[in-house]
Amino acid sequence: xxxxxxxxPTRVRPARRGFPFGRAVAWTVMGLIVLITLLPFYWIxxxxxxxxxxxxxxxxxPLPVDLTTSGFERALGLQSAEEAIAQGGAGGGLDFWRYxxxxxxxxxxxxxxxxxxxxxxxxxxxxxxxxxxDAVFGLFLAGMxxxxxxxxxxxxxxxxxxxxxxxxxGIALPTMFxxxxxxxxLRQFFMNIPKEVEEAALLDGAGKVKxxxxxxxxxxxxxxxxxxxxxxxxxxxxxxxxxxxxxxxSSRVLTVALAIxxxxxxxxGVDWSGLMAATLIAALPMLVLFACFARxxxxxIGFTGIK
Amino acid sequence: MTIAxxxxxxxxxxxxxxxAHSTPRTRRTEAGGNGGDxxxxxxxxxxxxxxxxxxxLWPTLRGVYLSFTRFNLLTPAEWVGLDNYxxxxxxxxxxxSLWVTVEYVVINxxxxxxxxxxxxxxxxxxxxxxxxxxxxxxxYLMSNVVAGLVWLWILDTxxxxxxxxxxxxxxDRIPFLADETWAIPTxxxxxxxxxVGYTALLLFAGLQAIPNDMYEAARVDGASEWRMFWRITMPxxxxxxxxxxxxxxxxSFQVFDTVAVxxxxxxxxxxxxxxYYIYGSAFGRFQFGYASAMSVxxxxxxxxxxxxxxxxxxxxxxxxx
Numbered sequence: 001x002x003x004x005x006x007x008x009p010t011r012v013r014p015a016r017r018g019f020p021f022g023r024a025v026a027w028t029v030m031g032l033i034v035l036i037t038l039l040p041f042y043w044i045x046x047x048x049x050x051x052x053x054x055x056x057x058x059x060x061x062p063l064p065v066d067l068t069t070s071g072f073e074r075a076l077g078l079q080s081a082e083e084a085i086a087q088g089g090a091g092g093g094l095d096f097w098r099y100x101x102x103x104x105x106x107x108x109x110x111x112x113x114x115x116x117x118x119x120x121x122x123x124x125x126x127x128x129x130x131x132x133x134d135a136v137f138g139l140f141l142a143g144m145x146x147x148x149x150x151x152x153x154x155x156x157x158x159x160x161x162x163x164x165x166x167x168x169x170g171i172a173l174p175t176m177f178x179x180x181x182x183x184x185x186l187r188q189f190f191m192n193i194p195k196e197v198e199e200a201a202l203l204d205g206a207g208k209v210k211x212x213x214x215x216x217x218x219x220x221x222x223x224x225x226x227x228x229x230x231x232x233x234x235x236x237x238x239x240x241x242x243x244x245x246x247x248x249x250s251s252r253v254l255t256v257a258l259a260i261x262x263x264x265x266x267x268x269g270v271d272w273s274g275l276m277a278a279t280l281i282a283a284l285p286m287l288v289l290f291a292c293f294a295r296x297x298x299x300x301i302g303f304t305g306i307k
Numbered sequence: 308m309t310i311a312x313x314x315x316x317x318x319x320x321x322x323x324x325x326x327a328h329s330t331p332r333t334r335r336t337e338a339g340g341n342g343g344d345x346x347x348x349x350x351x352x353x354x355x356x357x358x359x360x361x362x363x364l365w366p367t368l369r370g371v372y373l374s375f376t377r378f379n380l381l382t383p384a385e386w387v388g389l390d391n392y393x394x395x396x397x398x399x400x401x402x403x404s405l406w407v408t409v410e411y412v413v414i415n416x417x418x419x420x421x422x423x424x425x426x427x428x429x430x431x432x433x434x435x436x437x438x439x440x441x442x443x444x445x446x447y448l449m450s451n452v453v454a455g456l457v458w459l460w461i462l463d464t465x466x467x468x469x470x471x472x473x474x475x476x477x478x479d480r481i482p483f484l485a486d487e488t489w490a491i492p493t494x495x496x497x498x499x500x501x502x503v504g505y506t507a508l509l510l511f512a513g514l515q516a517i518p519n520d521m522y523e524a525a526r527v528d529g530a531s532e533w534r535m536f537w538r539i540t541m542p543x544x545x546x547x548x549x550x551x552x553x554x555x556x557x558x559s560f561q562v563f564d565t566v567a568v569x570x571x572x573x574x575x576x577x578x579x580x581x582x583y584y585i586y587g588s589a590f591g592r593f594q595f596g597y598a599s600a601m602s603v604x605x606x607x608x609x610x611x612x613x614x615x616x617x618x619x620x621x622x623x624x625x626x627x628x
Contacts, residue, residue: 022532023433030429034442037504040457041445043468047460059466060475121355128344128351136352143363145613149561149582150606153589153599154366154373160380177358208347237450239564240582244590255452259568262456272460279453286448294441298508 048072048277052087055272071277075261084274095249096281099257103236104285106171106253110235113176115228119220121178122186123212127198137187143180148240156244166247175235182227189223190216226300229293233286254282374600379593391600401601403576404584405608407491408560411580414495415559420552422503427510428540432532440511443504451564454501459484459569462493484569487577494565494578506555513547514540549620553613560609581605 046064047055054065070087073079076096079087124130125137155174156165164170193216201211217224239255246252252260261278265271290297374391376384395401426443430436446454461469462483470480483493517539525535563582566572572579572587579587581601589598 026429026433029425030433030439033426033429034439036500037442037446040461040500043461044457056466060468060471117354117358120351124344124348124351128348130343130345130348133348136356139364140355140359143359145610146363146367147557147561147606147609149563149585150370150602151363151366153585153595153602154369155362156589157369157373157380157595158361158366174358174362177362178355180359180363183355208344212351233448237448237452239450239452239567240586243567244586255450255564258450258452258456262568270463272463272466275456276460279456283449283453287445290441290445290448294444295437298437298440298444 044276044280044283047272048280050273052269052271052273056269071271071273072281074271074274075278075281087271087273096257096278098249099252099254100281100285102168102252103254106168106242107232107235109168109172110175111228111232113172114178114182114231115224117176118178118182119186119217119224120212121183122190123216125183126187126190127193127216128208140180140183144184152241152244155241159245165245166251167245168251170245171242171251171253174241179231182231185227186220186223189220193219222296222300225293226297229289229297232289236286258282370599370602373596374603376596376599378595378599380595381593384596387596391597394597395600395604400576400579400584401581401604404579404581405604407577407579408562408581411491411495411562412556412559414492415498415562416552416556418496419499419503419506419555419559420548422499423506423510423551424548426503426507427514428536430507430511431514440508443507445504446501447505449501451498451501452568454497455565455568458493458497458500485574487574490570490574490578494562494569497569498559498562498565502555502558506551509551510544510547513544513551516547517543545620549616552620553616556612556616557609560605560612 046062048071049064049067049069051066051068051070058065070079074084074087121140125133125140151174159165159170159173162170164173197215197219198211201215206214237255238253239259242251242253242256243259246256258278262275265275373384375386375388377387377390378384430440430443449457461467462481464470464480464482464485469483474480481489483489521539521543522535525539530538561582562580563586566578566580566583570578572583582605585598585601585605588594588601
């Protein structure tokens with residue numbers, strides 16, 4: 001996240017005539033917004049690097065109290081139970097790498113398949129000619145209106161009947177093939193590809209399948225990356241559905257594990273240090289992913305205005 | 308009506324468009340060649356259609372069906388007619404959780420929309436910095452679970468820095484998440500923190516579609532920023548704002564994660580939002596039929612609100628060119 005956050009806003013356009021006072025106020029407000037946005041992140045880090053004893057003794061210290069990595073060790077399950085309890089944690093170990101791997105697998109599976117299948121559908125909806133196309137597309141659009149909660153219970157029943165409860169596939173399946181939004185988003189973009197480009201490829205003897213892979217997909221790389229990263233973030237952060245579907249470590253993802261870590265921590269004297277360390281570890285992959293693609297995403301997020 | 312038909316920022320935002328587009332067109336015609344592409348289209352559409360039918364269309368119909376049954380997952384669903392609905396109407400906890408949800412949505416949407424608008428306008432009128440836009444978006448990268456935990460810590464009554472600051476100023480400590488009156492507003496604001504940046508960027512994209520010469524011309528006429536905001540920005544942003552509002556309202560009605568990690572519905576059902584109650588009925592008490600009936604009710608409420616909002620805000624029409 002450093003790449004995104006270290007630079008303070010210094011790029012001011014040459015001052016326009018008038019209202020320097022108004023601009024100063026506006027910048028102050030902006031500064032305040034940035035502060036409220038970013039301070040919690042610092043506070044996570046500061047807490048994670050403190051000891052629980054230090055936190056209660058000196059709660060307002062802006063720096064880590066008794067600088068230590070024991071919170072991270074606890075979150076990663078590197079400490080023995082006795083050691084963890086002595087430092088204010090819960091005795092139960094957490095198989096963090098397992099959850100991390102599960103999260104990566106699920107999110108990658110969902111994102112990869114969903115974007116690819118949605119792109120195929122979007123291609124059929126935008127650049128192929130077939131009967132009933134508009135009717136089917138209309139149905140897809142109507143599907144955008146159904147709130148997620150509504151399909152969750154019946155989907156759970158279905159996943160249960162398919163004996164996929166407590167599997168990674170069970171978590172991924174409902175959003176693996178498409179979301180109406182992804183189809184709509186990509187179709188919108190494919191429609192803007194000039195006909196001539198496709199015609200030229202046809203003249204060169206390329207089939208429509210080849211055109212899809214060699215012309216349409218590469219041309220749409222920017223929206224595909226944007227959509228991909230947003231989908232990845234969404235599926236990584238999803239909590240409700242994985243909570244419903246997974247019961248054991250074998251399919252537990254980070255968000256669910258984190259909530260369980262929270263539930264396990266002693267009710268009197270919460271293990272804040274360990275909890276914040278776990279929080280940071282859970283959040284870090286998305287921050288890194290975002291740091292890599294931030295500029296692209298931030299400048300093309302307008303596409304998603306229809307989400 | 309669909310939200311999508313009003314697609315606000317259909318133009319490609321600067322920098323987002325691929326360089327390959329020398330002559331972008333919006334023609335609906337397909338590639339050349341005579342006759343249809345039926346067979347190929349069938350292959351291309353198959354996976355998405357399968358997913359759509361199995362995990363969206365069928366569950367929707369099945370959810371409606373289940374709401375008329377008694378179903379506990381173990382034995383086959385048993386048709387009970389309107390029983391679940393009768394029970395729902397007579398269930399004070401249902402009405403209470405609906406009320407709590409509405410309270411949450413009003414606070415969440417009210418604060419978030421105003422804040423997002425302020426941020427979007429500042430981002431547009433003050434600077435074009437992509438770094439700043441990136442910063443504003445960072446909380447959106449967190450899961451609701453992470454956001455909930457962080458604020459749970461910051462607002463902790465004993466040790467939270469938030470309460471430390473409050474007591475340093477001389478005000479009594481506030482049990483933000485442990486008090487019946489504070490809990491819902493607090494959860495609403497936590498979710499504002501997480502989502503406001505994304506909403507602001509959507510509005511920002513809408514603002515980018517307003518031609519700059521309008522502001523230039525207004526400035527020549529001596530209009531103040533304040534006046535330009537009300538006379539240019541607001542009217543021209545209205546369709547985008549309307550769509551963003553519809554989306555965010557639908558999203559915020561489905562609040563669950565933050566409640567689950569911070570208060571778990573408490574204290575004394577004060578944060579028992581509808582989705583949390585539905586979850587509890589299904590997985591705590593295995594009343595899938597009743598939970599489905601409440602989901603149908605939520606769907607009806609959401610549809611009504613969406614249609615109403617759409618009408619009231621004339622989301623489908625634009626004032627721009």
